[in-house]
Amino acid sequence: MDSVLSLVPVWTLILAAGIFFYVLLDGFDLGVGILYGFEPDLESRNLVMNSIAPIWDGNETWLVLGGLALLAAFPLAFAIIIPALYFPVLLMLLALVFRGVAFEFRFRDSEHKGFWDHGFCYGSALAAFAQGVMLGAFIDGFETEGREFVGSSLDFLSPFSILTGVALVFGYSLLGSGWLILKTEGAVQERARRSGRMSLIGVLIGIGAVSLWTPLVSAEIAERWFSWPNLLFLSPVPLLSLVVAWLTWRSLNGTSHAGAFIGAIVLFTLSYLGIAISLWPYIVPHRFTLWEAASSNSTQAFLAVGTLFLLPIILVYSGWSYWVFRGKVRADIGYH
């Protein structure tokens, strides 16, 4: 872009923040959906579902916004990445449909409650897996020619993308466990602590594998992390991750109600940061930078005006809806 006042950094921040909000917010409620399948009785299932019922659709709106922000600000990236992820996107969307209608249908269609229960649990797990696969395929990069993706619709499938898929299921389960520890008491909370411990082990194996794999496969990424003085500046990211993982583990075994959730959020933040450091400044890894994929200045400016005005308002009233439903949930009287 030839303009002096390039909006690319602004849109990079907005997009990064939007996707991060989505991953955290829908992450914990997809995680709760996964754990829902392990709840043994009707009462605890009602309780677990009630803990996210009032907020899940607001969370999912970030997915639409993230997709549309990518389309509007970096259309070239959208036009390459989304078709390349044809089947993971399909799987995610269909899984989200089942999981989304389950909130409503499970209560109103009691004859088929078992069916919608399964839809909710498997839908959540498959959506999480699909998103993890997308992440892996994204890091791997896509075959392009000119402005187009020219690979096959099965290119997304690799041991690495399966690994990231499974890792994200554990990651969302960890977030979900943290949320349930925060929002519930008694037996449900105890189960959440146990699932949290298992998830944390899975997450750490996943993060470890990705951290070893990516620099081994890509010389660029190895150079980014291990050259001097980057090593010095960037070493806090993995070191902090280890410390946070340890604190989260302690919190899961302790009595803290909020510790595990906060720990999981920080762990996600550091992982997100790590991936961003590895891939910077590419939006289509190894192919197109943020600047190359950006839409016209007029497009970015037209949308930035409204976004910068509306985003803070959205954050305020989204925050308010969380505030309304603060505190522990109870199954017998709904969620407030």
Add this chain to the structure above:
Amino acid sequence: MELDPVFLSRLQFAWLIAFHILMPALTVGLASFIAVLEGLHFFTRREIYLRISTFWIKIFSVAFGMGVVSGVIMPFQFGTNWSRYSDATANVLAPLFAYEGLTAFFLEAAFLGVLLFGRKLVPPGAHFVAALMVAFGTLLSSFWILAANSWMQTPAGYEIIDGRFFPTDWLAVIFNPSFPLRLAHTVVGFYITTGFAVVAVSAYLLIRQKSPAEARTALSITLWLLSVLVPLQVFIGDQHGLNTLEHQPAKLAAIEAHWETGGNVPLILFTIPNDEAERNDFTIQIPYLGSVILTHSLGGEVKGLKDFPPDQRPPVALPFFAFRVMVGIGLLMLGMVVVSWWLRWRGRLFDTPLFLRACIAIGPLGFIAVLAGWTTTEVGRQPWIVYGQMRTADAVSPSLTGWDVLLSLIFYVIVYLIIFPAGAWIMARIIRKGPATDDAEEDEPIEAGRPSKPITVELHAKGEA
């Protein structure tokens, strides 16, 4: 067998949008209807409006939820199946889609919560405002999505550089030539569709003598609203037709199955268009009426399809018949409204069984009219995805094989055939129960669209009923 990814992608988009559009067709109208009822309750303090509103809010919440899940799928279609279209048009269209999300979706999500479960938590005035905000949100959503759709029909305010569209004038992009009329026509169409759905449900309740007082009030209000909306729609539709004649003559020629350019064109009531032979078979027509309707003059000239090269003509049969289905239903609705005036004047509006049965029968037709209208305008735009500028065949993702799209289409078909009938069945169950009838009977608390009582209580209550 060679599977065509373009055709299958179009089929997939048609399948997804056809089901999705049924939900806004109901929720855009219901949101405004609920706001009217909440307003009536707020200003008159009559409890009956509240009971009718509470009843329709339940149906609204189911339809809205299904609209959300089927709506999340839509923007991803641009990427998965139409990536060349996305790359070419994003600079112009993507901000419109994004503004829909920013202005409408979050507004709806926030105030929907208050509307559904906040009646006892917030003052009545605030609840009324929440109803207004949800209705406003659905209208904002219609505004942006129809601005984008209209731009694809009548593009304006852009320049083309290296095969991609770039904005030159945002106001011209948004308020492109077909947008104001398309917005009015669609929103009024949604209102009418909802109106006749409410009429049908009220008539059904009246026949079964279930909540008769509430059913009478709802029927009466809705028929008054329709008395304004249906004639208004006839006028808007006519104006929209003139607009199409001016800006998309090939589409209009297909709608009317006119092959030859000329004056004194007839109105063709029925025909079997033959695209290959460039003529119609088995035609029933009324002389001169075509010119009168299309140009508002007896000898007005209308362009025929032969004026356009064969590779720039839409298929004829689909727009031709879809348009006649839509207009036919519209005329039927106009007839129903006129009958309702007469019955009201005679004081027989609520106890004429034949009329009530007709009300039930006409209930689903609005949805069919919406689908028919959508088919008319979208098929009529072919072979273009951006009218006159970009072909649909050049818009599809280059990486897709026919088998990829067939597989995804099969999955979308299976899932929608589970989800949508289930949703319809759940709405039917709410309708069978009808609105609460008196103030003493506490309505079950609805929290974020879901009853807070455990499921067993509901089963128990049903057993008693």
